Amino acid sequence: MTKRMDDKVVLVTGGASRPGLGAAIGERLAAEGAIVVLTDIDLPGVEETAALIRAKGGNASAAKHDVALQEDWDSVVTALLADHGRLDVLVNNAGILDVAGMGSDRAVGALRSQFEVNVAGSFIGTQVAVRAMRKSGGGSIVNMSSVAGLVGFRGSASYAASKGAVKMFSKSVALEVAAENIRVNTVHPGIIRTNMQDQGAETNSDNYDAIEAAIPVGRLGEPEDIANCVLFLASDESTYVTGAEFIVDGGYTAQ
Structure with missing residues (x-):
């Protein structure tokens, strides 16, 4: 039976953390027939994620990758193209969360580090992926x-700034490459049950308790909720969708 991602070559960054979005996305896409290359700065962790996907019958491999480094992007994508011949989907998932309020001595450092990974990492990856995708249509x-x-x-100004930047550069790139059959969209998770969210809850507990209590559906999201949205955007079901933002937050931002 034909699956939604049969034989599509997919690169997913930030795949080591479990529970985490990258691991869930890799597993979901592989279950739908994708050839998945998972990357992370934590090589043992991402190799374990790939092994778990293979144990369930999926096609997954792993590579070490610091998304903030141009040379790592070039190396990872060159190897992927040598092994598989093309890149059909990139999921720029790797990111960091440093909750440092404006009154913190770490505020400027947190801003810089999050922009390096969350913004520059996604920007470089998008640029490298566009070059690869042009070659395969x-x-x-x-x-x-x-x-x-x-x-x-509250308490997340630098993180929010980085994620707002991801949204806006993605819209601009989407316009630049739309005529080349390359789609660029963003996914906006709400409060999802991941290791990163646990970290944020520990360091910003008062604000997180209030945020969680305000979720209209009455529960935290699961990584699979995000993976399902990414599956739609990665598949041919979304060929008329680009420059868009997809909010998966249990209704939080509808208020």
Whole structure:
């Protein structure tokens, strides 16, 4: 039976953390027939994620990758093209969360580090992917933003700034490459049950308790909720969708 991602070659960054969005996305796309290359700065962790996907019958491999480094992007994509011949989908998922309020001595450092990974990492990856996709007639790029890139969150100014930047550069690139059959969209998760979210809850507990209590559907999201949205954007079901933002937040930003 034909699957939604049969034989599509997919690169997913930030795949080591479990529970995490990258791992869930890799597993979901592989279950639909994709050839998945997972990357992360944590090589043992991402190799374990790939092994778990293979144990379930999926096609997955792993590579070490610092998304903030141009040379790592060039190396990873060159190897992927040598192995598989093309890149159909890039999911720029890798990111960091440093909750440092404006009154913190770390505020400027947090801003710089999050822009290096969350913004520059996604920007470089998008650029490298566009070059690869041009050679094979098109593709889909999914850049992971956040609801913090849409509305304000107390204590998260630098993180919110980085995720807002991801949204806006993605829209601009989408316009630049639309005629080349390359789609660029963003996904904006709400409060999802991941290791990163646990970190944020620990360092910003008062604000996170209030945020969680305000989710209209009455629960935290699961990584699979995000993976399902990414599956749509990665598949041929979304060929008329580009420059758009997809909010998966249990209704939080509808208020």
